Amino acid sequence: MSTETTFLESLSELDVEVTRTTPDSCADAIADATVGEAIGVPLQDGLALPPSVADRPTNGDLETADTGVTPAAFGIAEIGSVHLESDRAGTELVSLYPRRHVAVLRDADLVPDVATAIDRLGPDLRAGGSGVVATGPSATADMGSLVVGAHGPGEVHVILVEAGQ
């Protein structure tokens, strides 16, 4: 099974929606994946946010936005995680506050498993980097039964960008 197929299966088990797209159609795909008021941070080289997404959010936007769009540095195929860096552009906050998170990931940035992911993170973390391996939406079972959407987003949508079209 290809890494990409594994990733797609893992996402579906986590109830994470996914759109497969190309660099050219990426902005449209993002626009389709957002709901309500959307904020975002600058994406990977060669990819752009659609005009409907506010790319320089204010502090107030962070509190009120319905969707946050961020790049994901890489994805872990085996379990359907995306890695979000704690960068100066605010990826951590924009992916965390709104109830819906749209993560933009290039298929070249898929790694097969947790072990490979940790190997990839080693140099970053040793250089002072930070981030979060996010696997599905936030959840809690503390209120008597499983509820999706606790302090973090309750919906996650991955935009998987295929290169070389």
Next chain:
Amino acid sequence: MSRADRGDRAERAARIRNVMREEGDAVARNTREHNAGRKAAAENVPEYEDLRTRARELKEHAIENLPELIEELRESVAANGGHLYIADDAADANRYIVEAVGDADTVVKSKSMTTEEIEVNDALAAAGVEPVETDLGEWVIQLADEAPSHLIGPAMHKERAEIAELFADVFDLAEPPETAAELTAFAREKLGKRIREADVGMTGANFVVAESGTLAIVTNEGNARKVAATTDTHVAVAGVEKIVPTVEDLQPFLELLSRSGTGQELSAYTSLLTPPVASPVPDFDAPAESLVDGNGDGSGVAADSDREFHLVLIDNGRLAMREDDELRETLYCVRCGACANSCGNFQSVGGHVFGGETYTGGIAGGWEAGIEGLDVAAEFNDLCTGCSRCVPACPVQIDIPWINTVVRDRINRRKADASDFAFLPDGLAPDAEPAGLDLGKRFVGDFATLAEWGHRTAPLANRLANAGPVRAALERVVGIDRRRDLPEFASESLVEWFDRRGGSRVPIDEADRDAIVYPDTYTNYVDVERGKAAVRTLEALGVHVRVPPLPPSGRPPLSQGMVATAEERAHDLYAALAEHVDAGRDVVVVEPSDLAMIRSEYERFLEPDSFERLAGASYEVLEYVYGLLENGAPIDALTPGDDSTRNRELAYHPHCQARTLDLEEYTLAVLERAGYDVRTSDTECCGMAGSFGYKAEYYELSIDVGEPLVEDFGGTDRTLVASGTSCGEQLDALLDRPARHPVELIAPPESASR
């Protein structure tokens, strides 16, 4: 035994009864769900056992090198621009934290057991700072002013309706939220506001990486992310034992932690933070300002200059535990909660009974003994019955029952030393314990002598033992609950029977194998029939059998925490068996708890070569039969599969320790080959656990632990099957019909044996 002890016993029974009634259902539901999740998750990972072995080795290595790792971490944190403080104890930690928090009004916290341990909330409140828990379960506990009942599910004991009532009460709500989704939305809303307004974020850390100063923080709710990223000051509090050398070392732990705790592959969020982080600090008081303005060019990953980071690592007894050969293992614990979830007693009572000041479940015995002291550990140490079901569950391979046994031994000795009258009761075998040891423990721990006496004087002993006044005295003096049937002693022991019939019916020169059937105390003096069945079964398969008188294995004294006595028994039994083993004879054991002793605990008592030799030559009886069948012995030699007088349908409850040793598969395979239809229970432990279920203060708990077996088997008329004596007694008590040992279901009748 004083009147005060008797009163204590009744009080304890009442307290357990209350907690079972009020919290038992919620705890049982949640722990069993997590436990099932863990098992399924483990089965899905082929390299699961390798991961456990690697995690274990890494922890051993890290604790061994802890002083060097602390120094390395100190440099990493300083190089990143943060502050590391090593606190000697709770007061020292709190002093530092209060100072670091400064004039903040509120501190928002994500869940951390270590901050519970040092009671930082009280220290903050005393300094005029309001601590707000943001983990939803922890917040419920804070609002209710209770203690967490589980390592990862602090409010696991609360039903949804109770939480709804609590919110309505505290916030004076006219239309309070009701469903789990409404309650969660309410909490998110309330706590979101508190987080946005807060000055300081406090988190724990699941792991801390020495080489980089990175914290690994695992949550499902996202609250750790939020409190750390939203506030400009991050205070992380963890035990010093959380340090691992390199980033790469995180891998096995991250793979195991969530799978062990809840059965998730990974929790929703694994934050890997090397603070101070680059994320801009949002200023919600200036909503119109750009989030990234004021922070240079708004790109890159260099630390945000507004951020401050303090890492407070707590010793509080841990460095002494590191020097303690028996408690050291506790420090390998990653606090996943699997030992609690897999524990029959915990499933019934939760952490408010099975726990100390802070920590809960099996491993709490080690934590509380090391951090709070033996007094606190003594309050719940009895709850570990040594069933061992947590051992395969623990991701770092901690021998949790052993830690609890050692702690029990220390508690016994301390009590004995303090006792002002000390005597060795007449008739009990000399043991290796201090003179003032508790009489009840000594009595149960020396079951071998009692059984020998009971057999010699049977049936008088049986009549006497069940006479009202004697039962009353047993309850009063020794603490044996009078609602339990006592074992009935046989007037002819297995050894005597075997001699009388003239030894083995298979001559040595015609035999394929030569084996000892070990006359353990129960098989020899109480349930002789299963011993006879074992002899006949082995003979039918061509084995020359011997049943020599042999010393007891030491299981009962071990379960009472009489470690030195158990060790003496181990040496005695080894000495008595060594020549047989040297002669190439196999040792076949009927009682699973005795085999578990020989295969597991003896490793701690015997020389390595002796242990290997004895363990390697010893077999559980059905395991042995399976081996004989695999090597060509004919199944037809056993009870014919078309015997219409036998119920072909069985309900089998595997013994807890046998399950830990993966022995139940052999029993299942042999019974199925013999033509039986077998339904197996997946209840971890029947609740009897040797002598535990006999004790007056634990009788009701023991029955409650066995309740799933009633659900499993109560409605069927299948023949009940159990290999353990105490499981058999418990099944009989629960379902009111006797259980049989599996070997009795395959043994040919004595008349047919050759």
